[in-house]
Amino acid sequence: MKREAPLKVTIALIPLAMALCAFGIYRGEVAMVLSKAINICMECIGLG
Amino acid sequence: MAKLRKLVQAGWGILTNAYINGFIPGGPVIYQGPLKQLCVPGMNCYSCPGALGSCPIGSMQAIFDSRSRGIAAYVIGYLAIIGLFVGRFICGWLCLFGLIQELLYKIPTPKLTVPEKPDKALRYLKYLILFVMVFMLPFFYRSEYGAGEPFFCKYICPVGTLEGGVPLVLLNSMMRGALGWLFRWKFLLLVLCVGASIFIYRPFCKYICPLGAFYGLFQKVSLIRMRVDEEKCVDCGICAKTCKMNVDPRRTPNSNECIRCRDCIKACPMHALSMKIGPGRDQEQRQAGQPLEETKA
Numbered sequence: 001m002k003r004e005a006p007l008k009v010t011i012a013l014i015p016l017a018m019a020l021c022a023f024g025i026y027r028g029e030v031a032m033v034l035s036k037a038i039n040i041c042m043e044c045i046g047l048g
Numbered sequence: 049m050a051k052l053r054k055l056v057q058a059g060w061g062i063l064t065n066a067y068i069n070g071f072i073p074g075g076p077v078i079y080q081g082p083l084k085q086l087c088v089p090g091m092n093c094y095s096c097p098g099a100l101g102s103c104p105i106g107s108m109q110a111i112f113d114s115r116s117r118g119i120a121a122y123v124i125g126y127l128a129i130i131g132l133f134v135g136r137f138i139c140g141w142l143c144l145f146g147l148i149q150e151l152l153y154k155i156p157t158p159k160l161t162v163p164e165k166p167d168k169a170l171r172y173l174k175y176l177i178l179f180v181m182v183f184m185l186p187f188f189y190r191s192e193y194g195a196g197e198p199f200f201c202k203y204i205c206p207v208g209t210l211e212g213g214v215p216l217v218l219l220n221s222m223m224r225g226a227l228g229w230l231f232r233w234k235f236l237l238l239v240l241c242v243g244a245s246i247f248i249y250r251p252f253c254k255y256i257c258p259l260g261a262f263y264g265l266f267q268k269v270s271l272i273r274m275r276v277d278e279e280k281c282v283d284c285g286i287c288a289k290t291c292k293m294n295v296d297p298r299r300t301p302n303s304n305e306c307i308r309c310r311d312c313i314k315a316c317p318m319h320a321l322s323m324k325i326g327p328g329r330d331q332e333q334r335q336a337g338q339p340l341e342e343t344k345a
Contacts, residue, residue: 004302005269007326010132013269014054024122029111030085032118036110037084037094037102040077043202044095044106045213046231047223 053141053309054150059146062098064088065211070097087123088344090143091259093205097219105182105243106201106208112186113196126187127259131266135273136301139253139260140307145207146253147180152245160247167294170255171305177204178258200258202230206238214238220264228316249292264304274301274308280320286311287321297321 024030042048067079073256079100088101103121111118122329130138139146153159162170181200190196213231217223244251253260267273276298288296290311295303301321313321 004273007052007271010269010271010326014129014132014271017125017132017266019125021129022122024118024120024125025129027121029118029120029122031188032100032111032280033087033102033107033122034085034330036107038078038080039228040216041093041106041201041208041212043198044093044103044205044208045216046209046234047226047228048202048230 050311050314052206054147056141057144057147057150060090060093060142061147064092065096065100065144066099067097067098070099070128071215071219075270077216077220081198083143087126089127089138091145091205091207091210091257092143093201095207095208095216097210097212097215103201103207105205106198109186109198109201112183113189113198115194115196127262128266131270133271135137135267135270135302135308136260136263136304136306137272137308138263139257142317143253145210146307148156148210149241149245149250149252152242153247153249155246157246158250162248162292173255173256174261177256178261182258203233204237204256205235206241206252209234209238210242220340250307254293254305260307261304267304267306268278270302272308272323273325273327274306274313275324275327276301277320277323280318282318282320284317286315289341290315313318 063214070078078095078097081100082092083100084102086101086211087104087107088099089104091105092099092101092103094102094106103129108120108123111120111123177200181204183201186196189199209231213234216230217227241256247255274297279299283298285296285298287298291297291306292311293305293307293309295312297303297306300306308323310323313323
């Protein structure tokens with residue numbers, strides 16, 4: 001069986017991921033997501 | 049459990065695509081409210097007329113390909129949090145496109161098993177797609193006008209064609225007039241994906257999906273993990289035969305390919321498989337080379 005990370009590694013990584021997410025929110029990335037999502041993405045549907 | 053999973057998948061798909069006005073011809077085309085600031089955890093095109101949330105892979109590319117070249121910390125962090133808690137559980141339980149593929153696979157036809165070697169090689173394709181089409185090209189490529197492109201969404205994603213392109217084109221005559229080679233190319237990919245799903249279990253998830261590839265990276269560190277009780281396991285192999293994602297839970301219970309559907313847990317006659325928090329004390333001790341009995345006492 002392959003090695004797996006101990007639980008403490010997971011517990012240490014969770015706040016790091018939360019900090020990364022918070023940093024993105026602080027940088028205004030939520031607004032970037034919203035502005036893309038409220039308009040039809042022509043590339044996504046194959047028209048752009 | 050299989051019925052419950054289907055209900056959860058369908059319920060989640062309906063809940064996250066519940067913007068009815070989007071499906072009325074001549075009505076508002078897509079939802080434009082504040083919920084679109086949030087990404088859904090599975091693949092779900094934000095241009096689907098009913099979509100209430102954003103697609104995480106599309107959002108990631110939208111930030112990468114912006115003029116300011118963002119690092120998509122918001123979306124990557126958000127997906128990492130989900131991955132760290134549940135790994136690819138999302139693929140098995142909360143992905144509408146996964147459900148669509150599963151339903152197609154139920155069509156009674158002879159089923160195909162991709163031989164082991166090409167299957168193994170093709171599994172790496174989704175990591176390549178994640179790295180090149182989702183990360184690198186949207187981040188580095190700029191046209192002569194300085195605009196970036198969401199390469200995965202534009203050239204590959206059949207989810208956008210099925211959930212966004214086809215309904216919008218059917219509902220909107222102006223869009224029908226704008227169809228060109230790109231739509232035909234994406235429609236061809238969709239037809240291939242739908243056709244393959246009838247004969248192969250979840251081919252998009254196995255070989256193409258960059259979101260599955262991303263979550264897969266967290267399988268061995270996620271809070272919820274599969275565990276094998278080696279004292280109960282008799283090595284009968286029923287779990288491996290049951291797994292439609294071609295995982296052998298006895299050897300790799302937390303394989304990157306496992307979508308945590310729990311079919312193997314249900315199939316095990318010895319109840320040797322379970323899904324619990326963390327690797328489990330016995331497994332940590334085994335990895336550390338400590339005899340189990342010594343520390344159990």
